[in-house]
């Protein structure tokens with residue numbers, strides 16, 4: 001079923017492969033509801049979590065997913081300082097090879113690093129976020145979450161609000177949602193819109209009220225606070241005034257619209273607290289589904305002939 | 307020793323020559339060049355029989371025999387970055403690529419902004435080089451954009467042009483002064499056009515491909531703004547401006563327009579700007595990381611058009627060799643640059659095969675035109691000129707294998723490409739390098 005030994009991005013997946021992962025994830029979600037949540041398929045396998053960027057949430061999710069599948073987990077958190085010491089990415093890759101790992105889950109601030117590892121290693125490489133490129137398991141868990149509420153993706157209007165330019169989540173989501181037939185709207189200031197993104201078959205709005213009209217799904221992205229000093233917008237207050245998700249604005253979306261956020265949130269910057277914690281929010285559900293989706297990815301890649 | 311090259315097709319645009327003929331080389335100079343005329347040929351052979359022992363005869367049947375190529379833009383890395391390249395290895399790579407003259411950029415360590423470094427390069431090249439090297443001096447001291455380097459001293463010591471290449475001259479007033487002051491010596495100011503604010507953090511062309519790769523883009527405007535500024539300063543000062551590594555359609559148009567207005571500007575492009583588009587970066591291959599970045603199909607077409615109609619005068623290599631550790635790493639932190647000397651002519655021949663330019667034009671852009679811009683006595687097969695010759699088989703193909711480059715820099719995006727046009731022999735100042 002899976003052609004590749006790796007999960008580098010949603011870009012590379014067919015709709016069939018995406019559905020295959022989601023089906024498998026729903027099986028694991030059932031497992032997670034049991035008393036005994038551990039299953040044996042990855043017994044004797046080793047998963048290396050290689051995080052060059054701090055991300056407790058994603059790392060813990062992968063770690064737990066691997067452990068639920070009975071794999072051994074090694075966590076490598078590589079700070080910038082040890083990279084400065086002279087060890088290259090290639091050295092790190094060769095170390096992992098020498099350890100005899102079966103999977104490497106990689107998070108890096110530079111786009112393309114998973115692809116680099118994938119060429120050097122014959123084990124499975126899973127992209128847990130590379131620069132502004134992709135974060136495929138996030139998009140898969142977003143799809144899974146939307147499906148569990150909306151039962152379909154095709155034809156849904158999904159609005160993504162925020163810093164699209166620097167967001168790997170936005171890119172993976174755009175690929176995932178459009179591949180499965182959703183209508184994607186990007187809502188952001190023109191300074192945070194990547195070049196020629198309209199070629200991806202999406203709609204762009206710089207006015208949040210326009211963009212939210214009749215949306216089925218509203219997703220806000222985390223705003224990196226340092227973008228302000230780089231001149232992408234004049235102040236956080238002005239950003240919130242123009243693009244913050246407020247109760248008043250959410251009313252423009254469909255009544256049954258769900259609200260999503262990849263976390264961690266900046267409350268009061270991109271989203272109002274009362275919405276983040278309100279009845280339409282499925283943000284915690286996303287976290288639970290992340291576990292099931294990552295179990296599915298590990299499980300399916302284990303079955304690929306290397 | 308005398309060398310007689312015979313049976314080859316001599317093409318020398320500097321003299322309007324194209325035909326089967328012979329070249330006689332003596333004491334490192336072109337002694338005689340003759341197009342085949344039955345009677346004369348017999349005469350040559352008869353007349354020279356007695357001396358035949360001391361002749362080395364090179365049979366160039368099936369090959370073109372052209373002036374040794376002239377690269378007006380290369381980075382030889384010495385002094386300071388000998389782990390990337392040296393004058394010895396860089397000039398050897400040049401010769402391997404059919405080049406007999408290389409002008410080297412000053413962004414070494416220390417920067418070539420004083421006569422000690424210029425002298426070092428010239429002496430080193432004479433001692434260890436495989437071809438002629440002309441240094442290019444820095445425009446500003448330490449390439450720091452603060453004050454002019456001593457241009458007269460550099461020129462007197464042997465620099466043939468000035469450039470802060472690797473960086474732009476960000477201060478417009480200093481650029482103005484450089485264009486004015488260099489008029490004393492009638493040498494070009496070579497501009498690396500880049501608005502550093504716009505290009506900051508960028509690693510590839512800004513466009514759809516950078517968007518889907520999640521890599522930071524460098525907009526074409528970063529190049530075009532500086533090209534426009536420098537053209538305006540050139541018009542203001544009447545100095546001589548040469549625009550390096552033109553990559554974008556907008557720059558080509560700016561230069562074409564400036565020339566039509568009589569502004570004293572010349573320009574070069576490099577093989578990667580007419581051979582590659584940003585779509586090739588999909589693999590995140592850092593060998594494609596170069597500054598300015600490879601652009602889109604539309605830009606490639608514009609660059610070809612510019613070469614055809616003369617908006618762009620020269621094909622230079624911007625040979626930028628790097629150590630493997632500077633390239634085999636994260637795309638964001640990998641070094642910019644392509645090791646280009648050993649593939650340049652064959653890539654140029656692709657333009658001829660596509661009908662974008664003709665063979666004579668290609669040879670001009672890589673021989674006499676850069677020589678004239680730099681004011682150096684190269685790029686010609688004229689009698690009494692230095693015996694710099696390239697003998698090239700246009701029909702032979704080869705597969706590019708960077709691991710076999712003579713350059714220390716194996717960073718080529720053309721790895722595995724099959725190209726036509728093998729350099730059979732290079733003759734530099736009468737010294738023969740046989741590559742067959």
Ligand SMILES: [Zn+2]
Nearest residue numbers: 471472498550
């Ligand atoms: Zn440059």
